[in-house]
Amino acid sequence: MPHDTVASSVSHLDAGRLFESAMRRFAGRRAIAWPSGELGYAALHERVLRTAAGLAAHGVGRGDRVLMMFANGTEFIECWLRAAPPLEQRPAMALGEPCAMYFTAGSTGEPKGVLRSHQSVVWGLSMLARRLEPDDVLVARAPMGHTGGSLTGPFAVLLAGGTLVIPDGSDVDRILDTVERFDATRLYVHPTAFAKALLQSLAARPRALPSLRGLQWTAGALPEPVRDALRQRFPHLPLEVTYGMTEASNLATYCHAPLQAQPATDASAAKASNCVGFPLLGGEFRIVGPDGARLGAHAEGEIQVRTATAFDGYWQDAAATRAAVTDDGWLRTGDVGFLDDEGALHLSGRQREIIKTGGLAVHPAEVEQALAEHGAVADAVVFGRPDPDWDEAVVAAVSLHAGTAPGSVSPRDLVRHCRDRLAGYKVPKELHLLPEIPRNASGKADKRGVAALLAAQAATDH
Secondary structure, three states: OOHHHHHHHOHHHOHHHHHHHHHHHOOOOEEEEEOOEEEEHHHHHHHHHHHHHHHHHOOOOOOOOOOOOOOOOHHHHHHHOOOOOOHHHOOOOOOOOEEEEEEOOOOOOOOOEEEEEHHHHHHHHHHHHOOOOOOOEEEOOOOOOOHHHOOOOHHHHHHHOOEEEOOOOOOHHHHHHHHHHHOOOEEEOOOHHHHHHHHHHHHHOOOOOOOOOEEEEOOOOOOHHHHHHHHHHOOOOOEEEEEEEOOEEEEEEEEEOOHHHOOHHHHHHOOOOOEEEEEOOOEEEEEEOOOOOEOOOOOOEEEEEEEOOEOOEEOOOHHHHHHHEOOOOOEEEEEEEEEOOOOOEEEEEEHHHOEEEOOEEEOHHHHHHHHHOOOOEEEEEEEEEEEOOOEEEEEEEEEEOOOOOOOOOOHHHHHHHHHOOOOHHHOOOEEEEOOOOOEOOOOOEOHHHHHHHHHHHHHHHO
16 A cells, blocks of 8 residues: 555544644643642643644744754643644644654764654654553653653653653752652663662662652663662562664663562573563564675674654755665664574664774773773763774773762773773773763763863873
8 A cells, every 4th residue: 555545544643633632531630740830631732732823823834843942841842742723623644744853862973853754753652652551650851852851752651641740850869859759650760870870879868669660771782780780779670671763763672570570590581681672563673784684693783673663864864864774665773783582682882883993893882881880980981092003992981970989990990890801802992080971962971072072181181
């Protein structure tokens, strides 16, 4: 069946209608809460319609682009859900029409505008919402301007009739206060720096957190020591690891079962921490080699996906779009990994970040994981720097926990720590201690920023 025919036959499921029907269905429930107030679904619906009407009065119409510049809050949500006139008077939009544009994080290159259709948005959010309940309470930790903070994350709770809580700060203690005050049921614990700070905070000030029903990790491969520490601290909770990206959301998921729910002999049967699981509805994976040929189980190569949540292309960048999609319709993720015997996906790292040193390949994620195993390390980034002898040298930048005694951990100590865990060519040739690791607007480690900072420091030293 032609795509246009499919889109028109189910066009009543466009994103605006999806959210508007939820706001009507759950009109008597609480939709959004924050430390100083809350908003019910009925009130949210009214504010969405008023916002949409105001935009329409200023000439904003179908097909126009509206730039949203808000911090996390009700204003972002109201503008994102705009829909006017009311549902019964509004012509349906085809699923193939553009719905939203998000920008890539830009951690390894210039940010690109990613066009997501109504089909991509509806499919992705619906898959998340079907796993939530009306009594679920989610904390909006990630920036809503990034897909993980809205489109592929907590916005799904507004389709399930639950509550989205907006905290008044992003530090660990405030997040934990928010979990306690609003009885949050699920908590995103990525990235590694947050997870470690979370564990430290709970060690210093124990909290029961009885409302929590699950932990979630969505920022790539989960370091094994962090996974194990989280499971020991929350042995009764499942820990879900998911995989996705700005260009395609909700690709895979794997749940590490609660330790208390399985016999001790079964604990070793759990998959490795870098396993992000099995394809979700409407998606499939394949692993390909440098020649584009499909690889078998356990063979490492580029991860390619085919999914209903895939993007429609990069904004005003046809060349980048062509480079990102194969001739037969598979999205090149830029990630490296393999499929195990059961078809579960394991992440190794980013293809564009691979360091070629002495003719051998090093995945920065593997070195970062080794550094994360050191108890004093709060955060770490690893990247390659041009080197006359090695082509590229492995360089690491590390921040330590605030409670670490000055001088108690040196770069030499951390290099020795890596040498005990990694092959010699993977051990950092340079290791720098920083007060903190710079992050971009999406909350991801800014490797280019770190490299520039270290370069500036080197120039000053000389």
